[in-house]
Amino acid sequence: MDRQKRRLAAAFLLLSLGGCSTQMFNAAHPNKFSPPTPYATWSPMKGSRLISAKDCQTLLPKTFGKNELSLAELIDIALQNNPSTKQTWAQARSAAGVYGQSLSDYFPNIQFDGSYIRTRGSTPGLQGTITSPTSTTSQTAATFPSSGVITSYQTNVSPDILVTYTLLDFGARSSIAEIARQALYYADLTHNQQIQTVLQIVMNDYYYYLYQSSVLHSDEANLENAQASLDAANQRFALGLAALGDVAQARTQFLQSKITLTNQKQAVENAFAQLAVDLGVPANIPFRVQPMPEKVEATPVLASIDALVELAQSQRQDFLAAQANVCSKVAGVQYAKSQRYPLFNGSFDIGRTWYKWDVTDGYHFAGEISVTFPLFAGFYYTNGIRKAKADLETARAQMLQSELVVIQNVTTSHMGVKTAADNLQFSEEYLKAAELEFDIELKSYKAGTATILNVLSAQSSLADARSKKAGAEFQWFSSLAALAYATGSLCFDTLCLQPEEASCD
Secondary structure, rough: OOOHHHHHHHHHHHHHHHHHHHHHHHHOOOHHHHOOOOOOOOHHHHHHOOOOOOHOOOOOOOOOOOOOHHHHHHHHHHHOHHHHHHHHHHHHHHHHHHHHHHHHHHOOOEEEEEEEEEEEEEEOOOHHHEEEEOOOOOEEEEEEOOOEEEEEEEEEEEEEEEEEEEOOOOHHHHHHHHHHHHHHHEEEEHHHHHHHHHHHHHHHHHHHHHHHHHHHHHHHHHHHHHHHOOOOOOOHHHOOOOOHHHHHHHHHHHHHHHHHHHHHHHHHHHHHHHHHHHHHHOOOOOEEEEOOOOOOOOOOOOOOOOHHHHHHHHHHHHHHHHHHHOOOOOOOHHHHOOOOEEEEEEEEEEEOOOOOOOOOOEEEEEEEEEEEOOOOOOOOOHHHHHHHHHHHHHHHHHHHHHHHHHHHHHHHHHHHHHHHHHHHHHHHHHHOOOOOOOOHHHHHHHHHOHHHHHHHHHHHHHHHHHHHHHHHHHHHHHHHHHHHOOOOOOOOOOOOOOHHHHHHO
């Protein structure tokens, strides 16, 4: 029986060593997880698998890739798939967990401590005579030989419950909870701001992609104009009414238009890829978006800059997050000051012990109230207060900087909307004038009353007018998005924190 137990113990030891041998080897040779030389790349070992984007699920509507997607649908897709909002959301959840942990000091800490002890002991056997009384007057004697070794077993079971609680800490507990609470607000508001940032990015990407597509259509029209100019030059040259130089100049302009069109196709593809990335969708998945409206009306009716600044101060989530950071630092100063005061703790321990084959003496308990008073720690707590106050001043300066940036954004975006409206109006007039000029010059050249230089100049002006028209439309929509972002108006009502909720003492 003992031999079998020894075999089982040896097998268990071998299995334990086998399971630990890999970790022991890794601990002794960690360099195998790093590149072998400065000029070599690192490759995963056999059996290892790196997590890639294929492991992440992309949430897309069922009609994705079939119908044209509106801006609202693109925003909805981005809010579900953009990695940046997922990161800030996870960070906010983490901050919520930290805040929940900070509240645990308000409750007693209850722990269970139990033990089960099984002991085996042995003593040498004894040889002698034992007498036992058989009556009040006689005794019976017996002689026992030596028994070698006497083995004994004992079992000890001891469950205990320990309760500890902070009785008085002069505000340290509440300060820690306030720091965590304001840090949670900061994370929440940062997430709200990131949502607004994603909205603005998607809007800009959408309009920029439409802008590049509009420029592509303009380049296609420019190529048609260049072809018409080249055909007119070839026709007049065939009739002997124009020199070969006219054909050469028209052909040069035609080839330049082809190169511009080719490069613009790449620009459209780049804009599409950027839109897909900001949506959180792989760029190799095709989809279509709704085109720009045929007629864009630019009639801005804006409030005053002061009114928009006031609106931004109550809705810009990054500015409110800066306020929450200040509140957190204020609580940090209070916590640093509380460290100089005594700390009162209370504890109570109750339990019972059972001995097998023996009688227990009942339960046991112990109560304690302790006080910790920092007398001298090498100016540690004094310097902690200085650091907390410096951190508070830093947070206040950051909040001031954030407010200045908010006012700057509102001011520039307010002017940007007005400028975009004027540019859109002027670009439409410019395009009409350029189209008329090109038609006149081309007809005049065919009639022999104008030179090829007049045609090519009008053609260049028309191409520039088309480009400026597309740019003015993009500037108009992007300026509106910039103003909404600057004032914090892109956030939803459920996400906008009111200023009184972000205040602190």
